[in-house]
Amino acid sequence: MTTHAAKAGVEVAPVTGYTGAEITGVDLAGPLDDEAVAVIRAALLRWKVVFFRDQRIDHAAHVALARRFGEPVVLRSRGKASPGDFPEVETTADRLELAGRYGMDHQEWLERRRHTLSRGWHCDHGARVDPPAATILRAETVPPYGGDTTWSNLAAAYAGLSAPVREFADRLRAEHRLGVGYQPRPGRDAYVQHLQDHQVATVHPVVRVHPETGERLLFVNGYYVEQILEVSRAESRLLLELFVEQVTRPEYTVRFRWEPGSVAFWDNRATIHLAPGDTGHLDSPRIMHRVMLAGDVPVGPDGRPSEPICGAPLVS
Template identity: 35%
Template sequence: MSQTIPFSCHYFPSREFRAGARELRRQPDGLSGERPYTLFTLKPLGPIIGAEIEGVNLAEPLEPDVKAELQRAFLEWKVLFFRNQPITSEQQLAFAREWGQLEKHPFLPKGSADEITRFEKDATMTGNENVWHTDVTWRLEPALGSVLRLSEVPPLGGDTLWADMGAAYDNLPEEIRQRIDGLSAIHDFTPSFGRFMTPEVLAAKQEEFPAAEHPVVRTHPETGRKTLFVNAAFTVRIVGLEEEESEQLLGCLFRQAHVPEYQVRFRWEPHSIALWDNRATQHYAASDYFPNRRVAERVSIAGGRPY
């Protein structure tokens, strides 16, 4: 039996105009972000998300105290950026392993190792990542995070944006937060990757990677913060709602990643590195650099079941 939850989209009209301050917290209540970082320099790129790290050499193994301080910065800022890091693919893999086991992507082109996804984009191979999304939420256990390294950067364009989905949740009207807490949604690779497959391959992959059900609002396993956990690339419907209501509610929730106050935008340079928390963010790769080339390699860190 479908669950009936009266919902009005007037909170998020298609021509939304909401002036005034938003509630912007880097961390949930009870976690202090005021402790200084003493083993490297941290330069915030915005008030709540994104910071550049200077003074850490990613070509070398991390000392335990440096790793611990980077972990604290990772949870506080959600996305960490490192410039001037001419590291190899093997060193990128080693850095990613500092955060856990690595996973392979079954659909995207591989680089020099199975755990490396290579994005080599030019005028003949256009970018398809210009939609707000969280990586591999169609997995039963979506990725914890990713390490992205750019080796070739266009002269203009090709930026990546990240959105803090904890801030997105915080700023929903209380009535909407109450309505979506406890709901779950279905995540499926079919609308995105499936459109490039033959029917036979698609059927086999759907059996190997069945659609996953995750909470609409997940709790971050390390900070305890509630974050909005639906995305336009992979979330297809909310369990228990009629199709029209599900589409309307998802459309409203998807648009929360579009709010600039929740975002950071990073201008890539050659040998720049980004490490992001897939449990707390969405991201969007601007596809505005053609016919120039953009070459990147990504390594993803295996995660756990959202709750």
């Protein structure tokens, strides 16, 4: 079903009941007129993540596309596969980036980071005081099978809570920290040293208010959240189990099958996502390019903004 057909020929077709829409009738390699930008922005806000197929865009076009929707983030450090002449673009090439990282193969590193099955769910740079507003990810090379990414809708997850639990969650705040739950290696651990040298932590509201739609979002995930504050650790553990289970319920998710030339554009304020974990054993590269848009400091229903504990903002 198509929910919108613009005069410019841009069409938006929802993918699931709550999350995700596929957009056709647009060439992201060329300049977008204001009408097309408005249609895409409205679909993004409504469906939280939008998908485009068969796009042939290079780094310059990728950055130009991002600029139509916000200010691209320039990271202080990027992976070694990222292009030197486009500082806004971060490239992830699994076999180039992850083999031997911190003295471990990729599988051991994942095992030590993921202390629960929900550990991989995250929003981009969620431990920063100013997480990105959105992310635009494009696929260059993908395996012939596997490698899907999954997103979940935090507005739908919040709305799906019972009224008393929503009211309780509105008052809570939680510490988000890089490296939560990591199990160190015996002896000297290069990743522990990395965390000590580059630690980032922020107190965010458990429920943040979307700055554009006004929706309330259940702003938790299994990757960064350290503890809910002002409750005991035992209570925090049970509350986080409740909230993380809520935000990862299958009915709030959408799963996307990548192809070369696919582009996913998601609202990083209103979603969490799960990167694939089924390609490490495949003898095929997975090369993706990411541009993020600068975001604001989250604010809770009580009007209180997030508070940094350590680490610089993403955008200085």
